[in-house]
Structures are given as C-alpha cells and as structure tokens.
Amino acid sequence: MRQVVTTKNGGVEVLRVEEKPDPQPGAAEVLVDVRASGLNFADILARQGLYPDGPKKPCVMGYEVAGVIASVGEGVDPNIVGTEVVAMTRFGGQSEKVVVLEKQLFEKPASLSFEQAAAVPVNYLTAYALLVVMGGLRKSESVLIHNAGGGVGLAALDIAKHIGATTYGTASPGKHEFLRERGLDHPIDYRNQDWLPALKDLTSGRGVELVIDPIGGAHWKKSYAALRHTGRLGMFGVSAASANGLAGKAKMLKAALQMPRFHPLALLNKNRGVFALNLGHMWHEPEKVEEWVEAIMRGIEEGWIKPHVDKTFPFAQAGDAHTYMESRKNFGKVVLVP
Numbered sequence: 001m002r003q004v005v006t007t008k009n010g011g012v013e014v015l016r017v018e019e020k021p022d023p024q025p026g027a028a029e030v031l032v033d034v035r036a037s038g039l040n041f042a043d044i045l046a047r048q049g050l051y052p053d054g055p056k057k058p059c060v061m062g063y064e065v066a067g068v069i070a071s072v073g074e075g076v077d078p079n080i081v082g083t084e085v086v087a088m089t090r091f092g093g094q095s096e097k098v099v100v101l102e103k104q105l106f107e108k109p110a111s112l113s114f115e116q117a118a119a120v121p122v123n124y125l126t127a128y129a130l131l132v133v134m135g136g137l138r139k140s141e142s143v144l145i146h147n148a149g150g151g152v153g154l155a156a157l158d159i160a161k162h163i164g165a166t167t168y169g170t171a172s173p174g175k176h177e178f179l180r181e182r183g184l185d186h187p188i189d190y191r192n193q194d195w196l197p198a199l200k201d202l203t204s205g206r207g208v209e210l211v212i213d214p215i216g217g218a219h220w221k222k223s224y225a226a227l228r229h230t231g232r233l234g235m236f237g238v239s240a241a242s243a244n245g246l247a248g249k250a251k252m253l254k255a256a257l258q259m260p261r262f263h264p265l266a267l268l269n270k271n272r273g274v275f276a277l278n279l280g281h282m283w284h285e286p287e288k289v290e291e292w293v294e295a296i297m298r299g300i301e302e303g304w305i306k307p308h309v310d311k312t313f314p315f316a317q318a319g320d321a322h323t324y325m326e327s328r329k330n331f332g333k334v335v336l337v338p
C-alpha cells in the first residue's frame with residue numbers, strides 16, 4: 001500500500017509517497033480501504049516541526065479517513081466487511097489502508113461522498129466542542145469565527161447558523177461572497193484592516209458573546225478584547241506560527257511569549273470566560289466524543305451540516321495540497337485521495 005510520508009521537518013519537498021506492507025487487523029480492529037483522507041492544518045504544522053503532538057519523523061500524518069471495511073480482526077463481526085465507514089485515526093490516515101479499532105468507526109452517511117465524509121470528523125467535532133459543549137452558544141447570542149472560510153471555520157458556521165446565533169467571521173476578502181452564501185451574517189476582512197474596530201463598529205461597540213480563535217499568541221489578547229459581558233473566548237490553535245525552518249521556530253516563540261495571562265479578578269469583573277480545546281487530547285474520553293458524533297450525524301441527516309470539500313489532491317500531489325492551504329487558498333476542506 002502507498003502512504004504519504006513526512007520524512008523530516010521542512011518544506012513540502014519532505015513529503016514523499018512510499019510503499020509499505022499492508023497492515024493486518026488485530027483483535028477488535030478492522031482494516032479500512034481508504035478512499036479519502038482529510039488534510040488538516042495540524043499536518044502542515046507537523047511538517048514544519050511545530051506540532052508537539054505529532055509522531056516522531058519519518059511519520060504518516062492523517063487524523064481521519066473515509067473508506068470501506070476490507071477485513072476484520074478477531075472478535076469483530078465479519079458481516080461488516082464492505083460497509084462504508086468514517087474513522088478517526090491517531091495519525092497514519094494518509095495511507096491507502098489503515099487499521100483502526102472497530103469502536104473508532106462510524107457508518108458513512110449515504111448522502112455524503114467519501115471526500116465529504118472525510119471532511120467531517122476533525123472540523124465538525126472541533127467546531128461542535130467549541131461552540132456547543134464548551135462555548136454554550138445560544139440563539140440570542142453572537143459569535144466571531146476567525147478564519148471562517150477554513151475547514152473548522154465553515155463547520156462552526158453551520159453549527160452557529162443552526163443554533164440561530166448572529167455570526168461574524170474573519171476571512172481573506174476573496175472568501176466573503178462564498179461565506180455570505182453559506183449564511184455568514186457579517187464577513188470581516190482581517191487581512192487589509194484591523195478587524196477589532198470593524199467588529200466593534202458592527203456591534204455598536206459591544207463585541208460578541210463568543211470568539212473562537214485558532215491564531216494564537218497576541219491574537220488571543222485581541223479576541224479577548226472583543227468580548228461583551230458574559231462573553232467567552234475559545235482558544236484552539238496557533239496558526240500564527242506557521243512557517244518553515246527557523247522562521248517557524250521564531251514565530252512559535254514569539255506567539256508563546258505574547259500569549260495573554262487571564263487574572264481571575266479581571267474575568268470576574270468583566271463577566272468573561274476563557275477556555276481552550278485540543279481534540280487530539282480526547283482519545284481517553286470516547287463516550288463524550290461519541291455523543292458529539294451522534295449530534296453531528298443528526299445534523300447531516302437533517303441537512304444543516306454540509307461539509308464543503310474545496311479541492312481533492314491525489315497522494316502524489318500532497319505537497320501541492322499543503323501549499324494550497326498554506327497560501328490561504330482553501331475554502332473549507334482539502335482532501336487527499338490515494
């Protein structure tokens with residue numbers, strides 16, 4: 001089978017497609033023939049050597065796949081061979097075949113293509129945890145979604161629209177028309193202007209009840225300043241550090257040094273909350289994640305969760321897929337296919 005291997009830290013040239021022996025499922029496991037594999041910003045940060053959760057290199061990245069069950073290990077019902085499924089993978093998903101625990105699978109909704117199904121787990125679970133579970137977003141409230149045109153951003157928009165909240169979103173200006181069509185109430189250009197005064201103008205100076213911020217560093221301070229009373233800030237990424245080589249390390253250090261400190265008394269006096277999410281640190285809480293998956297599956301069935309795949313790249317062009325995301329061209333999800 002073929003895999004996309006990140007051979008070492010570096011630019012896209014370190015990505016290589018390599019042949020490996022097919023894996024075999026063990027007890028309680030299944031072998032999935034992968035038809036589509038999600039690309040996430042974490043894969044880029046890992047390639048750049050900026051993702052502490054990533055496996056040791058050389059490694060195969062990939063947190064999510066959609067495919068067909070090819071065989072099963074001991075203790076698994078063989079009648080499920082041939083079922084179309086979606087799986088979370090703790091890395092290794094950018095492979096033609098993956099072995100996963102049966103309990104890590106869920107059935108692929110028939111209404112979705114394999115590519116769309118591979119766009120669901122990371123983006124929608126992250127957005128659901130941020131908006132619903134930890135952010136507690138309500139219909140009468142407003143939310144600012146940073147990078148609203150990206151994978152997590154579009155997922156968050158679907159969920160916020162379903163809740164009925166008022167939505168604000170920062171994105172590169174070329175994505176604004178598309179975002180309006182997806183239901184974003186107020187797109188904000190954050191590339192050519194300071195987004196905070198623009199948001200304050202739009203909210204009569206008040207700000208919003210929830211901000212979800214994957215940019216990190218000093219940006220979290222600014223997002224905190226965008227909260228009105230009872231507002232919550234959800235921090236979940238450090239895109240600000242993205243760069244190759246020493247530049248990336250310097251940006252990560254700068255982001256770490258510029259991160260805000262939140263004093264309990266300041267939170268108390270302003271009626272504010274702060275929280276953070278790392279979906280990759282939820283593997284030991286499968287019951288919680290299962291409940292989130294069920295809610296997302298219901299959303300797909302009811303039609304308000306609409307995974308948007310912008311572009312599909314074959315494994316051999318994984319480098320182009322990384323470049324596409326790094327150069328901010330993606331509208332929603334980028335998917336790799338074997």
Ligand SMILES: NC(=O)c1ccc[n+]([C@@H]2O[C@H](COP(=O)([O-])OP(=O)(O)OC[C@H]3O[C@@H](n4cnc5c(N)ncnc54)[C@H](OP(=O)(O)O)[C@@H]3O)[C@@H](O)[C@H]2O)c1
Pocket residue numbers: 039040041042122123126146147148149150151152153170171172175214215236237238239240241242277278279280325326327328329330331332333
């Ligand atoms: N903590 C978690 O559990 C978790 C889970 C999933 C994702 N994340 C984080 O969430 C963020 C979004 O992830 P994603 O996979 O959905 O990716 P994504 O948003 O699709 O990423 C690409 C987009 O991010 C925006 N962006 C902002 N700063 C950027 C930079 N320095 N370089 C390139 N693009 C930048 C660009 O859009 P615009 O210019 O239009 O804004 C770009 O199109 C990432 O920071 C990721 O690490 C965290």
